[in-house]
Amino acid sequence: MKITVPILLEKKRNNEKIAMLTAYDYSMSLLLDKNGVDILLVGDSVGPIFSGYENTLPVTVDEILYHTKAVVRARKNALVVSDMPFMSYQISKEEAIKNCGLMLKAGAEAVKLEGGIEIAETVKALCQSGIPVMGHIGLTPQFVNILGGYKVQGKTDDAKKKLIESAKALEKAGVFSIVLECVPEEVSKEITESISVPTIGIGAGRFCDGQVLVINDIIGLFEGHRPKFVKKYLDLGQLIERAVKDYVSDVKSGRFPTENHIYK
Ligand code: KIV
Numbered sequence: 001m002k003i004t005v006p007i008l009l010e011k012k013r014n015n016e017k018i019a020m021l022t023a024y025d026y027s028m029s030l031l032l033d034k035n036g037v038d039i040l041l042v043g044d045s046v047g048p049i050f051s052g053y054e055n056t057l058p059v060t061v062d063e064i065l066y067h068t069k070a071v072v073r074a075r076k077n078a079l080v081v082s083d084m085p086f087m088s089y090q091i092s093k094e095e096a097i098k099n100c101g102l103m104l105k106a107g108a109e110a111v112k113l114e115g116g117i118e119i120a121e122t123v124k125a126l127c128q129s130g131i132p133v134m135g136h137i138g139l140t141p142q143f144v145n146i147l148g149g150y151k152v153q154g155k156t157d158d159a160k161k162k163l164i165e166s167a168k169a170l171e172k173a174g175v176f177s178i179v180l181e182c183v184p185e186e187v188s189k190e191i192t193e194s195i196s197v198p199t200i201g202i203g204a205g206r207f208c209d210g211q212v213l214v215i216n217d218i219i220g221l222f223e224g225h226r227p228k229f230v231k232k233y234l235d236l237g238q239l240i241e242r243a244v245k246d247y248v249s250d251v252k253s254g255r256f257p258t259e260n261h262i263y264k
Helices: 005-013 026-034 046-051 061-074 093-105 117-128 141-147 157-173 185-194 236-253
Strands: 018-022 039-042 079-083 110-112 133-138 177-181 199-202 210-213
Touching: 005 018, 026 039, 026 061, 039 061, 039 210, 046 061, 061 079, 061 093, 093 110, 093 117, 117 133, 117 157, 133 157, 157 177, 157 185, 177 185, 185 199
Parallel strands: 018 039, 018 210, 039 079, 079 110, 110 133, 133 177, 177 199, 199 210
Antiparallel strands: none
16 A cells, blocks of 8 residues: 555554655665555665765765655655755755755655754745655754764653653644654653654654664664664675675686576
8 A cells, every 4th residue: 555644644543553664775665665664764874874974964965865766766655755964954944945845856755854843933834835744853863963972862851841842843833753763762652642643763662653763774784883772683794795705705716607607
């Protein structure tokens, strides 16, 4: 079934969990789409994962646009969400509409923006322009220089109150779902119960309406730091290493190519 924004809202009403993964390229997106992933997020994590950037801040609109187009070509059923890069929606509502509009023109069906109450007006303007918005609060990696690192958020009463206020402000502004990143489980539970749009957790516990993880983390294809909340389903890195070593050894020893691999 083709996943749409109204279907995701219905999933929350029916208590059906939502499965989201990041996706950056065509081949992987084909596999994710055909195996039941509801939402493909063209995350700005593409910066560290695909391009080797230190964090997500250098990622540009053109880069997200390029990866969005690749993912869209593979998409049949999933909803494609483009993650808006740092400084692509903060400067003015006009710039936000222009940059987010480019993603929809490329075939994405929604955009994701990091930030709470402070971006509510921008979210409202985007929704009024026909651009569905996914919010993202808690640990917002684009704020790494303010947060001083990638730390669990919402641990004090005051921080928890601010997160709940932000979730409600984003809902009022028109978001169709909110990513909750690295927040204590009881905080994400309270947010999930107090808003009518689905929450998608990453390091936010069991009570969110859905979950998201970075694809490379779950298949073991990223050598960097793996946070506690990641479940690794496969060690693809190790399998690739073995295959590459075998190939190199076959080439060097003359075992490849064989008769089966040549044209006569
Ligand atoms: O860019 C990203 O991968 C994200 C996540 C929510 C996983 O924003």
